Amino acid sequence: RRPPGPRRLPFLGNLLQIPQSKLWEKALDWQREYGDLIYLENLGKPLLIVNSYETAVELLGKRSAIYSSRPPSVMADLEGWNWLPSAAPYGNYLRRARAHQHRFFNSPETLNFLDSQTSEARRTVKNILNHPNDYEELISRMSGALIMKNVYGHRISSEDRYVNLGVSAVKYIADTDQYFLIESFPFLRNILEWFPWTNLRQMTKDARKVFDALRTEQHDMLKKQVAEGTAKDCMMTTLIEENTREDGVIHEEEEIRGAAVTVFLGGVHTTTTAIMTFVLGMLKNPEAHRLGQLEIDRVVGPDRLPSFDDKDHLPYIQAICEEALRYGSVAPLGFPHYTTEDDVYRGFGIPAGTSVLPNQWAMSYDPEIHKEPLSFEPERWLPTRDGRKSDNPLPHNYQFGFGRRACVGQKWAENLLFITVATILSTCDIEKAIGKDGEPIEPNDVYDTGFVRSLGPSQCKITSRSLKAESLLEASALFDFDAKGEFVTEA
Numbered sequence: 001r002r003p004p005g006p007r008r009l010p011f012l013g014n015l016l017q018i019p020q021s022k023l024w025e026k027a028l029d030w031q032r033e034y035g036d037l038i039y040l041e042n043l044g045k046p047l048l049i050v051n052s053y054e055t056a057v058e059l060l061g062k063r064s065a066i067y068s069s070r071p072p073s074v075m076a077d078l079e080g081w082n083w084l085p086s087a088a089p090y091g092n093y094l095r096r097a098r099a100h101q102h103r104f105f106n107s108p109e110t111l112n113f114l115d116s117q118t119s120e121a122r123r124t125v126k127n128i129l130n131h132p133n134d135y136e137e138l139i140s141r142m143s144g145a146l147i148m149k150n151v152y153g154h155r156i157s158s159e160d161r162y163v164n165l166g167v168s169a170v171k172y173i174a175d176t177d178q179y180f181l182i183e184s185f186p187f188l189r190n191i192l193e194w195f196p197w198t199n200l201r202q203m204t205k206d207a208r209k210v211f212d213a214l215r216t217e218q219h220d221m222l223k224k225q226v227a228e229g230t231a232k233d234c235m236m237t238t239l240i241e242e243n244t245r246e247d248g249v250i251h252e253e254e255e256i257r258g259a260a261v262t263v264f265l266g267g268v269h270t271t272t273t274a275i276m277t278f279v280l281g282m283l284k285n286p287e288a289h290r291l292g293q294l295e296i297d298r299v300v301g302p303d304r305l306p307s308f309d310d311k312d313h314l315p316y317i318q319a320i321c322e323e324a325l326r327y328g329s330v331a332p333l334g335f336p337h338y339t340t341e342d343d344v345y346r347g348f349g350i351p352a353g354t355s356v357l358p359n360q361w362a363m364s365y366d367p368e369i370h371k372e373p374l375s376f377e378p379e380r381w382l383p384t385r386d387g388r389k390s391d392n393p394l395p396h397n398y399q400f401g402f403g404r405r406a407c408v409g410q411k412w413a414e415n416l417l418f419i420t421v422a423t424i425l426s427t428c429d430i431e432k433a434i435g436k437d438g439e440p441i442e443p444n445d446v447y448d449t450g451f452v453r454s455l456g457p458s459q460c461k462i463t464s465r466s467l468k469a470e471s472l473l474e475a476s477a478l479f480d481f482d483a484k485g486e487f488v489t490e491a
């Protein structure tokens, strides 16, 4: 007996009922009829959508020994990205690559990149005040610049080759959905490759070039710099230095390469969407904007900019960040997990080879859980006057995935979100723009519907709060700051 779900047709299964986009919304509709587990089959391939946090923790967390693989992908082989650890099946290669990622992103060394996050956030806010209409581009550039600096010690240029490679790579991975026929019937690949109008052969050739360049270029340059003693402090320098044996061979070199590229590909769009959602939230809810500024003024005051040391004293800012993670629901269906053994849950059989999708969007938008889910309300995450806290799981506990595949960059992303939100609120006013008719223009609330959502800019006014704020930002563009907000020199 399979878990409940819409009726399946012979051979096609649920192919005709599965929508082309926003499957997460359809799955929440289905919940009324079938409960929080929805079982589907797509041309014979089993698919399980998990709508509730509790069940996701039960299956993907507590039973992670058998729920932690990724579905095999023919397109990953064809396009040459099957070496990315985030796409790898659960096993030793993945475990070793994740250990390298954790070595840098979740060890005390994490503290080192707090400095660069503070500096880059300040620099970016200063640029936003100079070019408010470009705020989306500047926020995206900030995430990219920081990842490149932290991972490869590379300062990006305005037309950076590696950043452009990253954008193309993410697009190739996201577009693989279009090739579901090849995924379902791998033998078709041989036929379709010869059909000139599918352009498959050329497309996969171009994709391979992109992924090959990502795999080798920065890595090889870093190796050279480490050998010459000119490498900057960053994840790759740390990993290469620590893993180079006496004979010069780098232990687990493939895992180290893969670990770095996945972090680069996984970190930029996701963090950008979370920060863009914060700006949207401020436009949707001016009272939240006002309360955030009041808290910053009380805790930080007008004579300095916020730093990570202030975090524990800024509960309202933290609640704004939680709400940005909920509202943005960056990866609405997470990344697919894949079962490696048969399992039984609540009396239902879940076969080995099932793709399991945690519906992180439903966890954020289920109206049975969140009152008025379409409102941006940081108050949801604050204790009430009598000290009662919300019973709902905090978005940072589910928006970054589950179990042994959970996001390795969570702390990094949460920190960048916090310091950007705090810096913007301490120095800028964000308001709706006024249209020709004299009425405020409603912000852009429509997300792109890829497997990682993105949000374009709104027409809005971003202005400086005071001359003092401007001069503090001006000074930060000239100097770097450490995690306590003290000036430090670049050396």
Ligand code: HEM
Binding pocket: 085, 086, 087, 098, 101, 105, 262, 263, 264, 266, 267, 268, 270, 271, 274, 330, 331, 334, 335, 336, 337, 399, 400, 401, 402, 403, 404, 405, 406, 407, 408, 409, 410, 412, 413
């Ligand atoms: C708001 C920002 C972010 C969100 C919402 C997010 C979300 C996620 C989610 C949902 C997954 C899949 C987890 C699963 O399979 O259960 C994931 C995986 C991953 N994320 Fe993030 N992420 C963010 C930022 C970052 C950053 C900044 C980095 C790197 C610095 C990063 C690196 C990764 C990597 C490497 C994986 C693959 C893990 C694996 O397959 O083993 N992410 N992320």
